[in-house]
Amino acid sequence: MIDINTILSGNRLALSRLLTQIENDTPEGRAALNDLFPHTGNAHLIGVTGAPGTGKSSLVNRLAYFYRHSLQGQEAKRVAVVAVDPSSPFTGGAVLGDRVRMKDLAGDAGVFIRSMASRGSLGGLATATAGMVQAFDAAGFEIILIETVGAGQAEVDIARLAHTTLVVEAPGLGDDIQAIKAGILEIADILVINKADRPGVENTERALKGMLNLAHPVQRVFQHHGQFMDVEPAVLTESAPMWLPPIQKTVATEGSGITELGSEIERHRLHLQSSGDWERRERARLETELHQLLQSTLVSRWQAGVSENQYQQVFKQLADRQISPRQAVKELLNGGFPK
Amino acid sequence: MSERKIRAIVAKPGLDGHDRGAKVVARALRDAGMEVIYTGLRQTPEMIAEAALQEDADVVGLSVLSGAHMALVPRVLELLKANGQEHVKVFVGGIIPDEDAPQLKKMGVAGIYGPGTLTDEIVRDIRAAVLGA
Ligand SMILES: Nc1nc2c(ncn2[C@@H]2O[C@H](COP(=O)(O)OP(=O)(O)OP(=O)(O)O)[C@@H](O)[C@H]2O)c(=O)[nH]1
Ligand SMILES: [Mg+2]
Numbered sequence A: 001m002i003d004i005n006t007i008l009s010g011n012r013l014a015l016s017r018l019l020t021q022i023e024n025d026t027p028e029g030r031a032a033l034n035d036l037f038p039h040t041g042n043a044h045l046i047g048v049t050g051a052p053g054t055g056k057s058s059l060v061n062r063l064a065y066f067y068r069h070s071l072q073g074q075e076a077k078r079v080a081v082v083a084v085d086p087s088s089p090f091t092g093g094a095v096l097g098d099r100v101r102m103k104d105l106a107g108d109a110g111v112f113i114r115s116m117a118s119r120g121s122l123g124g125l126a127t128a129t130a131g132m133v134q135a136f137d138a139a140g141f142e143i144i145l146i147e148t149v150g151a152g153q154a155e156v157d158i159a160r161l162a163h164t165t166l167v168v169e170a171p172g173l174g175d176d177i178q179a180i181k182a183g184i185l186e187i188a189d190i191l192v193i194n195k196a197d198r199p200g201v202e203n204t205e206r207a208l209k210g211m212l213n214l215a216h217p218v219q220r221v222f223q224h225h226g227q228f229m230d231v232e233p234a235v236l237t238e239s240a241p242m243w244l245p246p247i248q249k250t251v252a253t254e255g256s257g258i259t260e261l262g263s264e265i266e267r268h269r270l271h272l273q274s275s276g277d278w279e280r281r282e283r284a285r286l287e288t289e290l291h292q293l294l295q296s297t298l299v300s301r302w303q304a305g306v307s308e309n310q311y312q313q314v315f316k317q318l319a320d321r322q323i324s325p326r327q328a329v330k331e332l333l334n335g336g337f338p339k
Numbered sequence B: 001m002s003e004r005k006i007r008a009i010v011a012k013p014g015l016d017g018h019d020r021g022a023k024v025v026a027r028a029l030r031d032a033g034m035e036v037i038y039t040g041l042r043q044t045p046e047m048i049a050e051a052a053l054q055e056d057a058d059v060v061g062l063s064v065l066s067g068a069h070m071a072l073v074p075r076v077l078e079l080l081k082a083n084g085q086e087h088v089k090v091f092v093g094g095i096i097p098d099e100d101a102p103q104l105k106k107m108g109v110a111g112i113y114g115p116g117t118l119t120d121e122i123v124r125d126i127r128a129a130v131l132g133a
Helices: A004-008 A014-024 A028-038 A054-069 A122-138 A152-161 A201-215 A234-238 A258-276 A278-304 A308-319 A325-336 B018-029 B047-055 B069-082 B102-108 B119-131
Strands: A045-049 A079-085 A095-098 A110-119 A143-149 A164-169 A189-192 A220-223 A225-232 A245-247 B007-013 B035-044 B059-065 B089-094 B111-112
Touching: A004 A014, A004 A028, A004 A122, A014 A028, A014 A110, A014 A122, A014 A234, A014 B047, A028 A122, A045 A054, A045 A152, A045 A258, A054 A143, A054 A164, A054 A258, A079 A095, A079 A122, A095 A110, A095 B018, A110 A122, A110 B035, A110 B047, A122 A143, A122 A152, A122 A278, A143 A152, A152 A278, A164 A258, A189 A201, A189 A258, A201 A245, A225 B007, A245 A258, A258 A278, A308 A325, B007 B018, B007 B047, B018 B059, B018 B089, B018 B119, B047 B059, B047 B069, B059 B069, B059 B119, B069 B089, B069 B102, B089 B119, B102 B111, B102 B119, B111 B119
Parallel strands: A045 A143, A045 A164, A079 A110, A079 A143, A095 B035, A164 A189, A189 A245, B007 B035, B007 B059, B059 B089, B089 B111
Antiparallel strands: A220 A225
């Protein structure tokens, strides 16, 4: 059993070991998360995603440094970093290289960097990341930066986990609208154009602006009882002001644009809190987590109750088209499901 | 849960600027299914021990070419111990004169590898040291 007081009191070795237990989804890790849960809910979770090599780790390094040293008139915030890199699908191994870019954070007890391999399963990654973030949150880290390579579902899952998601682009990766991945606007709260010292920034900026304009028509049309109605912009701003993702240019290697990026992140946090979106996102996230857990728990309970033999018999009937897929499900649930 | 994943820090302490050897080892460990946290060049012993702590490493692999191993390696061992991580296995690769090896081993280094060592041998030794063969 893990004594959660060691975590709450800031023991770094205990925290580090707990993170391993959570990542490996052990009974000890699960029990500790149960006990720590009432102590969570205080951190600002910031996702940093984008194509390989756009400068995510370098940005995380600068942002963390900003929260440690450059907050005007505020106490430094404690910062945790979870940096996820892909596992090799062939060997299951991984080289996790994000720390290389985070050297400015060395020797600071107010920072904790943890590298994590994606380990294949997407659902598993999301669960493990969420658990690790909860541990950091309970341990008193106020800012939690989560770096992931932008790739399909993982990106969306991380966006769902974070309060504020930064999508990092860089010039020269193909700057037309097609090259900028469709769907990023659904997850981006802030668009970052890093490597703004490189040629082609204007093109990247133009492409992103074009996308934003397409995605946000001036007047929104809402459907109400099957009727389309025009909503006065004034009504929108009063009840729920819209957030338009700002575009921020940075040079992570030199540190320019970081203070401005920090202000945009803070502006987004204030927006979430004043609009009620913070609360809504938290609830949506907990609901997703609950659903995922319910599903996986129900499936494993059912699996424990049905024998391989039973399963194969039913499947054979299905394959021979004697019964339909729905009838097969019914058969299998009746056969083995503990009531 | 599947088999236990070995987590290894690969670091290049000291001031010389060659990390080709360290990268080759990092890739070999990955190909053997390990999770390698690569920390890069010019790491101080303090940075290495801090990484081992935050990453809950099982193994620290040091690549030392600068000749400063008799200063760097004992310092890493000392810091690991101070952090409560005496269980972490330390391996050293690079140019280590024969007469220094016994002393490093006595301090607690689990394995020493000169240039030209087959990475298979390193993988085997790490597995044995961590998983207990
Ligand atoms: N010119 C320029 N180079 C940068 C900038 N930011 C990062 N880089 C360089 O871009 C390369 C990749 O940076 P990382 O921070 O590792 O990028 P990343 O997105 O974390 O990479 P992955 O984690 O591998 O996807 C490094 O060589 C950085 O030094 C920048 O603002 N300008
Ligand atoms: Mg990175």
